[in-house]
Amino acid sequence: MQIQFYGGAQTVTGSQVLISVNGKKILFECGLFQGRRQESYEKNLNFSFDPAEIDAVILSHAHIDHSGNLPNLIKRGYKGSIYATPATIDLCKIMLRDSAYLQEKDLEWVNRIHRRNHQKELEPLYTMRDVEETIEHFVGISFDKAFTIAPGVETVFRDAGHILGSASIHLEINEKGKLYKLGMTGDIGRPSMPLTKDPNVLRELDLLIMESTYGNRFHESTENVEEQLSAMISETAASGGKIIIPSFAVGRTQVLVYILHKLFDQNRIPDMPIFVDSPLAVHATNVFRSHLDYMDRETERIYISNHEDPFGFQRLSYVEDVEHSKKLNSLAYPHIIISGSGMAEGGRILHHLRNNIHNPKNLVLFVGYAAKDTLARKIMNGDRVVKIFGEEHTVKSKIKIMDSFSAHADRRDLLDYVSLNSPQRLKHIFLIHGDSDQALPLKDGLRSKGYQNVHYPAPEEVFTYEHM
Ligand SMILES: [Zn+2]
Structure with missing residues (x-):
């Protein structure tokens, strides 16, 4: 068997691992590289392998850094199936369509400059048509059901607990009469x-x-998240302020809605309107509603078994319509707005920040990761003056950051995960999907627990394995 690390190698985006076994080529993930526009565009455009030669694709979950380059893979000649759980497929439908829209929009800006400089205009990475074709290639596989992905390669999806439908993949490989097992975690919850x-x-x-996004970090515990949230909301509402929460539409928003639902039912937050202002979040929530069998025991006990919608309650409204979204600006009484994008780089959240960030009574609450140089990161860092729609605004509202919503395993979780495999048997660990400040300390941690061969593969590095 050969493993080649094309993406997510010594970085956190663009996950792509190629496994060659028994004469077949299996691609694990086909993520989008994200970062500086021009550089990522070039990286995403050209694969370092021929997509037409791939025999099968396995996808762990719907996040764009794992799935976002699939339409380009199809466009460039991949003809086979894309295996994923049914919930991942449903989420991919809305996320890849959204991604195609963003790709085309992104290029409008780049091409305006190209035209001005009399340079050739760039083609979008892929279009809505490519996405629709990609969707035809998906094959749904439920958790815990074995299937043969290639001769001698039995595959099982296990629940990775990261986002709806996320899977870790277990391969049982029979190669030249020898049997061995390869695990691929995807992102771990x-x-x-x-x-x-x-x-x-x-x-x-x-x-x-294994992923190593937070290989050297400990998250805040999830234990007090309800108390913290209820205290912040009650305090802000009591002083007549509004609460603005920038949030990713898929995953994070549904968790927030679920917790607010619980707090509302238990009278732990004041009776006030809550708005989810994002069309993408509306579609994503509908996907969650159609896969209630994936939910955890608490959700099942409190809501599903009572035939109640975990994502809907009397004080909560989903806002799809732009006019309705604009009307939220004129509400004078306390309310909560959850809106995207999570990093405040675009979308309706920009309007809400512009209208509310100058009032010391209001609270802007961050519940997710924000990359360097994004508006969310600047506000989180305490910048007093920020630019929104090209105009300067002074930040006077309260700013809070909650780290406990992270959907990624932290250092302790990752070490615990590996510890359920004995160092005598587990001969090789490859750390991917992590920057060096996170992955290298994790590598040291694993070595000190007796795992001898922990690798941190460079882009395009090849590893050959022969089972003894
Ligand atoms: Zn993920």
């Missing part, structure tokens, strides 16, 4: 998170390809 089940750990492995 955290135990005790709302909505998602706890990660189902891959065991009895000979080789493991």
Whole structure:
């Protein structure tokens, strides 16, 4: 068997791992590189392998850094199936369509400059048509059901507990009469998170390809998240302020809505209107509603078994219409607005920030990761003056950051995960999907626990394995 690390290698985006076994080529993930516009565009445009030569694709979950380059793979000649869980497929439908829209919009701006400089205009990475064709290639596979993806390669999806439908993949490989097991974690979730089940750990492995996003970080515990949230909201409402929450539309927004629903039912937040102002979040929530069987035990006990919608209650409204969204500006009484994008780089949240960030009574609450140089990051860093729609605004509202919503395993979770596999059997661990400040300390941590061969593969590095 050969493993080649094309993407997510020594970085956190563009996940792509190619496995060659028994004469077949299996691609694990086909993520989008994200970062500086021009540089990512070039990286995403050209694959370092021929898509037409791939025999099968396995996708762990719908996040764009894992799935976002699939339409380009199809456009460039991939003809086979894309295996994923049914919930991942439903989420991919809305996320890839959204991504195609963003790709085309992004280029408008670049091409305006190209035209001015009499340079050739760039083609979008892919279009809506490519996305629709990609959707035709998906094949749904439920958790815990074995299927043969290539001769001698039995595959099982296990619940990774990261977002709706997220899977870790277990491959049992029979090569030249020898049997061994390879695990690929995809992104790993955290135990005790709302909505998602706890990660189902891959065991009895000979080789493991593992994510390492937070290999050197400890998250705030999820234990007090409800108390903290209810205190912040009650305080702000009592002083007559509004609460603005920039949030990713898929995953984070549904967790927030679920917790607010619980707090509302238990009278732990004041009786006030709550708006989810994002068309993408509306579509994503409908996907969650159609896969209630994936929810954790608490959601099942409190809501599903009572035939109640975990994502809907009397004080909550979903806003799809632009006119309705604009009307939210004129509301004079306390309310909560959850809107995207999470990093405040675009979308309706920009209007809400512009209208509310100058009032010391209001609270802007950040519940997710924000990359360097994004508006969310600047406000989180305490910048007093920020630019929104090209105009300067002074930040006077209260700013709070909650780290406990992270959907990624932290250092402790990752070490615990591996520890369920014995160092005698687990011969090779490959750390991917992590920057060096996170992955290298994790590598040291694993070595000190007796795992001898922990690799941090460079882009395009090849590893050959022969089972003894
Ligand atoms: Zn993810």
